[in-house]
Each structure stands twice: as structure tokens, then as C-alpha cells.
Amino acid sequence: MREYIPYSRPSISDEEVKDVIEVLESGWLSKGPKSAEFEEMLKEELGVKYVVAVNSCTAALHLALISLGIGPGDEVITSPFTFCASANVIAHVGAKPVFVDIKEDDYCIDASLIEQYITPNTKAIMPVHYGGGACDMDLIVKIAEKHSLKVIEDTAHGLYARYKEIPLGTMGDVGAYSFYATKNITTGEGGALVTNNKELADKARVMSLHGMSKNAWNRYNKSGSWAYDVLYAGYKYNITDIQSAIGINQLKKLDGFQNRRLEIVAKYHQAFSQVNGIKLLQEVPDNRHAWHLYTLQLMDDKLGVDRDELIELLANKNVGTSVHFIPLHLQSYYQNTYGYKQGDFPKAEKVFEGLLSLPLYPSLTDDEVDYIIKSVLDILLV
Numbered sequence: 237m238r239e240y241i242p243y244s245r246p247s248i249s250d251e252e253v254k255d256v257i258e259v260l261e262s263g264w265l266s267k268g269p270k271s272a273e274f275e276e277m278l279k280e281e282l283g284v285k286y287v288v289a290v291n292s293c294t295a296a297l298h299l300a301l302i303s304l305g306i307g308p309g310d311e312v313i314t315s316p317f318t319f320c321a322s323a324n325v326i327a328h329v330g331a332k333p334v335f336v337d338i339k340e341d342d343y344c345i346d347a348s349l350i351e352q353y354i355t356p357n358t359k360a361i362m363p364v365h366y367g368g369g370a371c372d373m374d375l376i377v378k379i380a381e382k383h384s385l386k387v388i389e390d391t392a393h394g395l396y397a398r399y400k401e402i403p404l405g406t407m408g409d410v411g412a413y414s415f416y417a418t419k420n421i422t423t424g425e426g427g428a429l430v431t432n433n434k435e436l437a438d439k440a441r442v443m444s445l446h447g448m449s450k451n452a453w454n455r456y457n458k459s460g461s462w463a464y465d466v467l468y469a470g471y472k473y474n475i476t477d478i479q480s481a482i483g484i485n486q487l488k489k490l491d492g493f494q495n496r497r498l499e500i501v502a503k504y505h506q507a508f509s510q511v512n513g514i515k516l517l518q519e520v521p522d523n524r525h526a527w528h529l530y531t532l533q534l535m536d537d538k539l540g541v542d543r544d545e546l547i548e549l550l551a552n553k554n555v556g557t558s559v560h561f562i563p564l565h566l567q568s569y570y571q572n573t574y575g576y577k578q579g580d581f582p583k584a585e586k587v588f589e590g591l592l593s594l595p596l597y598p599s600l601t602d603d604e605v606d607y608i609i610k611s612v613l614d615i616l617l618v
């Protein structure tokens with residue numbers, strides 16, 4: 237049998253290794269000059285005024301809520317079809333995550349349903365750009381303006397994606413990117429808050445480092461002063477220069493990574509768009525997709541194999557897969573705390589039931605992609 241093909245595998249090469257060693261030998265390991273350089277590069281890539289690099293997308297989302305003043309008693313509208321971090325941070329600030337069902341074509345929040353969930357307590361909408369495809373931002377921003385709500389974009393999957401040529405995370409008030417090991421670029425762990433709002437960026441920057449008025453680099457470098465003031469009880473969310481050294485090299489390779497992702501997606505599309513009973517993620521022609529995920533949705537039992545069986549049979553053939561996501565309203569915490577229950581969001585449930593994600597990353601070889609395709613077809617078309 238051939239070697240196991242993992243669901244995900246980061247693309248790290250000599251440049252990352254060399255630059256990490258350089259940082260390790262430089263005498264400055266925490267957030268410093270490398271992180272400033274990484275932030276500048278992200279600003280350029282996203283065409284955004286302010287970037288605060290932090291230690292995860294979860295931290296960026298949390299800082300976004302805090303910096304917008306969202307807290308106890310408030311409600312934030314989001315998708316149930318996301319990673320738990322999106323809603324966990326809403327719970328962290330004492331607000332309530334209000335879920336709105338998704339669309340069956342792109343698995344993003346159904347913006348046409350949002351208004352019926354708005355109450356006097358609603359403070360923000362958090363669209364999650366599923367799999368690297370953009371949510372319906374024109375409508376979401378319009379609804380937000382009409383009801384004076386903030387927009388926090390969860391862009392964990394969305395680096396490289398565009399909504400009508402606009403980078404994700406820059407259409408609302410604030411966006412949150414992830415550089416987790418499985419994402420389109422990685423720093424091991426890492427994230428970034430992006431915004432065009434100076435006040436918000438300043439608050440987030442201060443909150444990301446203990447609520448202190450000066451960051452450590454400014455305190456400890458030669459021209460820096462020892463003095464600082466604690467303005468808030470902040471968090472320890474900063475990125476490090478070790479991570480940023482990886483991120484700088486990853487960002488330089490983004491276009492190349494995405495080209496390879498597109499080649500793999502084209503191969504998958506060609507193989508699977510023919511198969512009756514499989515539904516693929518729909519692309520919106522005006523938008524540029526980041527193809528973070530490649531999903532298959534098994535639509536009916538005509539295939540004779542359900543999702544769980546397909547995952548197991550693929551594992552037997554040494555192909556790793558994953559599921560994005562188990563809807564949050566089916567998770568114990570969200571049921572026990574907010575009273576969500578099975579049946580609340582039928583589209584999210586239906587999609588979840590048949591959904592799996594195939595390996596999709598730049599270092600997949602053509603041979604591996606062909607093997608994955610053959611394995612899926614062998615199982616489904618026996």
C-alpha cells in the first residue's frame with residue numbers, strides 16, 4: 237500500500253528554516269522587527285491601513301470584539317457552520333452568539349435571513365468566509381449600516397480571496413486572519429487583525445500586549461524607554477519574531493501556493509463534477525476563491541456509501557480527510573448555554589451530514605491527487 241496522504245501538510249522549505257535560525261541567533265525572539273516587517277507585508281497584500289499580528293485568529297477575533305466594545309448582554313450574529321473559535325470568542329466577552337442558517341451552495345451565512353434575527357441587543361455581524369469563498373458582503377454591509385451594527389469578518393480561510401476584487405476582512409469594520417498550520421499560509425500558530433479604523437487598531441494593539449501603552453520592543457531596544465502605563469487589563473496575544481520569520485517567507489510564496497491549489501482543484505473538479513450525487517462548493521464568478529478547503533457533499537443514498545463510511549474507507553486506503561464543520565448548535569456548550577437544539581438550522585445540518593474535505597495543499601503531488609481521486613471514485617462507483 238502507498239504511504240499515508242495526510243489531510244494537511246504545511247509547505248515549509250529552506251528559507252523558513254534559515255530565517256528562523258537567524259531570529260534565534262539574533263537575540264530578539266518575541267514581537268519585534270520581523271513582526272513589524274510581516275505586518276507591513278500583510279498591509280500591502282490586503283490593501284489595508286492597519287494590521288496587528290497576533291498569536292492566533294481566535295485572539296484576533298477576541299480583540300476585535302473587545303475593541304468594538306461588545307460585551308455582556310450583547311448579541312452577535314454569525315454562522316453555525318464554522319470552527320468553534322468564531323462563536324467561543326463571542327461567549328468569552330459575555331455576549332450571545334446568534335446563529336443564522338447557511339446557504340446550500342457556498343455554506344456561508346444566508347444574508348437574506350439576517351434581518352429577522354436582529355434585536356435591540358444585536359451589536360455585530362460576524363460572517364465566516366467558508367473555505368475561502370466570500371460571503372455576500374454587499375448585503376451584509378448594507379444590513380449592518382441600516383441597523384448600525386459592526387461587521388467582524390472571520391477570514392481564517394480567506395487569504396488571497398477577493399470579493400469583487402476587494403480583499404476579505406477589509407469590507408467590514410475588522411477582519412481576522414489565521415496562520416494556523418493547516419491554513420493557506422502558516423506561522424505554526426498565528427493570526428492577524430486587520431482594519432482601516434485607527435482607533436480600533438490602536439485599542440487592539442494595546443489589548444494584545446497586556447493593555448500596556450508601549451510594546452516590549454519599544455521598551456527594550458536601545459532608543460526605547462523603560463516607562464509604560466497599563467491602560468486596561470489586557471491579554472498576551474502578540475505574535476513572535478520566530479513566527480513572523482516563517483510568515484514573511486510564506487507570504488512571499490502565496491501566489492505560488494495558490495496556483496498549485498488551483499491546479500489541484502481543477503483536477504478534483506474534473507473528476508467529481510461528473511458524479512451524480514456529489515455536490516461541490518460553488519464559486520461566484522465575480523470573486524476570487526482562496527480554495528482553503530475542497531469539499532465533497534454526498535447528496536443522497538444513491539451512492540450507497542454515506543459520509544462516515546467514505547471517510548473510513550478512504551482512511552483504509554491511506555487517504556486522510558476532515559469535516560468542516562460540525563455545526564455549533566449541535567455542540568454541548570451551545571445547547572446547554574443558549575438552548576440551541578437539533579433542527580434549529582436545517583441547512584447546516586443537511587450539509588454537515590454529507591460533507592467531507594479532501595486533502596488540498598501545495599505539496600500534494602499529481603500522483604497523490606490522482607490516487608485520492610481514484611480512491612474516492614473506486615469507493616463511490618463500485
Ligand SMILES: *Cc1c(COP(=O)(O)O)cnc(C)c1O
Binds near residue numbers: 291292319364
Ligand atoms: C482555523 C479557524 C479559526 C481559528 O484560527 P486560529 O488561528 O487557530 O485561532 C477561526 N475560524 C475559522 C473559520 C477557522 O477555520
